[in-house]
Amino acid sequence: MKNISKLCFGTLALSNLQNKGEFINKVDVLNYAYEKGINFYDTAELYDNYDILNAFLKSKKRESIYIATKSYAYNKETAKYSIEKALKELNTDYIDIFMLHEQDNGNNFMGHYEAVEEFMKYKQKGVINKFGISTHTVKAVVDSVQFKEIDVVFTIVNKTGIGINDGTSSQMIEAVKVAKSKGKFIMAMKPYGGGHLLSDTKKAFDFVNDVKEIDSIAIGMRNRQEVDLNLCYFDGNTASEELKNSVNNVNRELNIAYWCVGCGKCIKRCKQNALSLVDGKCQVNMERCVLCSYCASECDDFCIKIV
Numbered sequence: 001m002k003n004i005s006k007l008c009f010g011t012l013a014l015s016n017l018q019n020k021g022e023f024i025n026k027v028d029v030l031n032y033a034y035e036k037g038i039n040f041y042d043t044a045e046l047y048d049n050y051d052i053l054n055a056f057l058k059s060k061k062r063e064s065i066y067i068a069t070k071s072y073a074y075n076k077e078t079a080k081y082s083i084e085k086a087l088k089e090l091n092t093d094y095i096d097i098f099m100l101h102e103q104d105n106g107n108n109f110m111g112h113y114e115a116v117e118e119f120m121k122y123k124q125k126g127v128i129n130k131f132g133i134s135t136h137t138v139k140a141v142v143d144s145v146q147f148k149e150i151d152v153v154f155t156i157v158n159k160t161g162i163g164i165n166d167g168t169s170s171q172m173i174e175a176v177k178v179a180k181s182k183g184k185f186i187m188a189m190k191p192y193g194g195g196h197l198l199s200d201t202k203k204a205f206d207f208v209n210d211v212k213e214i215d216s217i218a219i220g221m222r223n224r225q226e227v228d229l230n231l232c233y234f235d236g237n238t239a240s241e242e243l244k245n246s247v248n249n250v251n252r253e254l255n256i257a258y259w260c261v262g263c264g265k266c267i268k269r270c271k272q273n274a275l276s277l278v279d280g281k282c283q284v285n286m287e288r289c290v291l292c293s294y295c296a297s298e299c300d301d302f303c304i305k306i307v
C-alpha cells in the first residue's frame with residue numbers, strides 16, 4: 001500500500017454512536033486531516049457512517065485515499081451483503097482493506113470461514129485489495145499467522161494494555177512482532193486506551209509509535225485540534241499546553257439513560273466487564289470502559305451514548 005499514511009483516522013469517533021455533531025462538521029474534520037497528510041481512514045459497518053466518508057470521497061481522487069472497513073459477516077450471504085453495502089454507500093468500486101470485525105482466535109475465524117471464502121472471491125476480482133481481522137485479543141494476533149487469507153491484523157496496542165481481553169501490553173507486542181515477521185500489515189488501535197491514557201498523551205502516543213513492527217496507528221479524532229495534536233506527536237514534536245488542554249478538556253464518558261429497562265443485552269456484549277446491573281438498571285465502571293461502543297449497538301432503546 002504505497003504511500004499510505006502511518007496515522008490512520010479512526011472514524012468511530014465521528015459516528016452517531018459517539019458523536020452527535022453536524023454532518024458537515026464531521027466531513028470538515030476528515031477534509032482537514034486529508035489536507036494535513038492523513039490518507040488512511042478506518043470505518044466499520046457497525047459505525048453506520050459510510051455517508052460521511054462518501055461525502056468526503058466525492059472531492060478526492062479515489063486512488064489518493066485508503067479505506068479500511070469491517071463487518072461481522074459469517075456466511076456467504078452476509079459477506080456479500082457487507083461488501084455490496086460498503087461499495088454502494090461509499091460510492092466506490094473497491095475497498096482497500098476489508099476485515100472481519102472483533103475476532104477472538106483462530107477457531108472464531110474458522111467459524112466465519114464461509115464468509116472468508118466469499119471475501120476471497122471479491123479479492124480475486126480486485127474489489128478487496130487486502131483482507132484482515134480486527135481484534136482485542138493476543139490470541140487472535142498469534143493465530144493470524146496460520147491463515148494465509150489474513151493480510152492485515154488490526155489490534156489494540158497501548159502502554160498499559162487496557163482493552164486487551166486476554167493479556168498484557170508486552171504479550172500483545174510480542175504477538176505483533178511474530179505476525180509482522182510473517183508478513184502481516186499491522187494496524188494498532190486505541191493508543192490512548194479509549195481515553196484512559198489522556199493524562200500524558202505524548203507518552204502514550206510515543207509508546208505505540210516506537211513499536212517498529214506497527215505499520216499504522218488508528219486514532220479516533222473528533223475535531224481539528226485532535227488532528228493537530230496527533231500530527232504534532234507523529235512529527236516528533238511537543239504540543240503546546242493550549243493544544244493539549246483543548247483536547248484533554250473534552251474527555252469522553254459513557255452515559256446510560258434513565259429509561260434503561262435492565263434487559264442486560266449490553267452487559268453480555270461488553271468484553272471488558274465494564275457494565276453491570278444495579279437495582280435493575282445498567283451501570284458503567286469507567287475504569288474498565290474503553291469506549292468501543294459495542295454495547296451501544298446492542299441497546300434497542302438507545303440508552304447508551306458516548307459523550
Ligand code: SF4
Pocket residue numbers: 256259260261262263264265266267281282298299300301302303304
Ligand atoms: S441494553 Fe439498553 S436497556 Fe438493556 S440493560 Fe443495556 S442500557 Fe439497559
Ligand code: SF4
Pocket residue numbers: 254269270271272273274275284288289290291292293294295296
Ligand atoms: S461499556 Fe460499552 S463502550 Fe465501554 S468497553 Fe464495554 S462495550 Fe465498550
